[in-house]
Amino acid sequence: MSDTVVADPKPVLDKPLMHYGRRTLDRMAPGAEQPAYKILGITPLTPHFGAEISGVDLTQPIGEDLAEELRQALLEWKVVFFREQTGFTAEHQLELAGVWGPPEPNPFFPKTEHVGVSRLAKDAKASGNKNIWHSDHSFMVNPALGSVLRAVEVPAAGGDTMWADMGAAYDNLPEDIKERIEDLVAVHDWEASWGALMNDEQKAAFRKNWPQVEHPVVVRHPRSGRRTLYVNEPFTRFIKGLSEAENRDLLDILVLQARIPEFQIRFHWRPDSIAIWDNIATQHYAINDYFPQRRVMERIAIAGVPL
Template sequence: MAALSTPVAHPKPVLDKPLMHYGSRVLDRLAPGASQAEYRLLDITPLTPHFGAVLGGVDLNRPIGDDLAEELRQALLEWKVIFFRNQTGFTADHQLQLAGVWGPPEPNPFFPKTETVGVSRLAKDAKAAGNKNIWHSDHSFMVNPALGSVLRAVEVPAAGGDTMWADMAAAYDNLPEDLKDRIEGLTAVHDWEPSWGALMNDEQKAAFRKQWPQVEHPVVVRHPRSGRKTLYVNEPFTTRIKGLSDAESRELVDILVLQARIPEYQVRFHWEADSIAIWDNIATQHYAINDYFPQRRVMERIAIAGVPLS
């Protein structure tokens, strides 16, 4: 053990600037060079000027034709998270049809299953409500993280229980230029164990580890459809950045995950009966607000199978 008088060596700071951006922000809805789409079948009501919109004019209980499917894909690409209300009679089978506009379902190995393959039921009641939540991107601990998710409200509390999303392309756009240079080309390790593993014993963790090893993704990914640069680091699953010392990695991860907490990058949705949300899981993070104790909140989710990130 070193003598008390020995100076303590601190890691060199990554930045000599504040961790959070101050002043005006760039909030672009579209990727550079992209043009705004025209919609013939969908009514678009923005929730913020650049991020999140409620869609109307369609009944999702009916078959989704090619023209509507293309408009849905374009709306999600443009707004990153889209919502529907008053979809009375919407079932798990309708939900699978809707998710199929983007791709096949991708089950979460840690979620309870329902009778419909690919659908996960997320229920929180008086015993579970009030637990800590955290900003995250679904399935980033997988080799091919989910492209998106479709979430429908089965039972909602009379008040509370909203969900928030953060635009991680905007988060990247507003990073200081020296930090963008710093993270360009870096790779992060993602792992389920620090979060889901906290609920398991050693034997259970060892069994899951055989199927779900640690994975690596770029710190900055290019969206697989738009090509737009997006910050891809989240609090529960990103454990470290390769090639850096433990101290440098921890400092840099802490800076990057804070960006999801900036209000200008966020949209908030209040759930009502028969509401549906669809989000781009590469371009966003989300946070389920757990403020409705002792009421009950039941949702059903389908994740959409992903592709390798670059």
């Protein structure tokens, strides 16, 4: 698909990478009805993004009333957290993810005992590697709708995870940038990230099943309808129909929106903590600052839908 980049150079964008001034920080899509909760206790982490949830034991069976409130809470807050879920197992995690849909295994993660559950372990040898803001599985035709992550072993200090609200990122783009990107399509690919760990033979084998895919630069969230900026640093390779110079400048503006603090939350893990995030509405970043301690997490990605 590389021939979809226009070769003839055009004038590059003369725009700041960050928008300055008052920001629009809406929790929900315009016109959305405020949900009411009878089971869940909601403690916001910021006024518009992220919340800790109390009043529920996730080791118990999840009835439809609770499932519906969980779906409402995730749609409203984009990332939700649970503390002190003692005894929460991989089987409980699969049941919880099933509130939204079936699991979607990552083809690059090692297989585990439970299909769809990926163990993410980093110790003294691996810690300290640089991370990057990203959206899980954007290199797939139907990217993951969400993810459920549980803390198995956490360092005494460090190892937090951050999330960025990409609906807020879109809302605060300059109007001329919004107009320009409204109908643009970007190509996503895994090779520059996961492929960096492979030899040519391995990459060729994966390429047979995982070709480059295309997604709108601005997606309508499949459940809320909210406009959301959908490009990320490791997987978005280029925007179709633009010159290389235009791609470089425009993507610099778009991917850096995830780094704006007003769009972010930061969560400190404790044993038996659980996070669920909307993978279309957010990007995330696992902070690798805990060398030489060990951090072990288990993640389930929830199967996605066309964007």
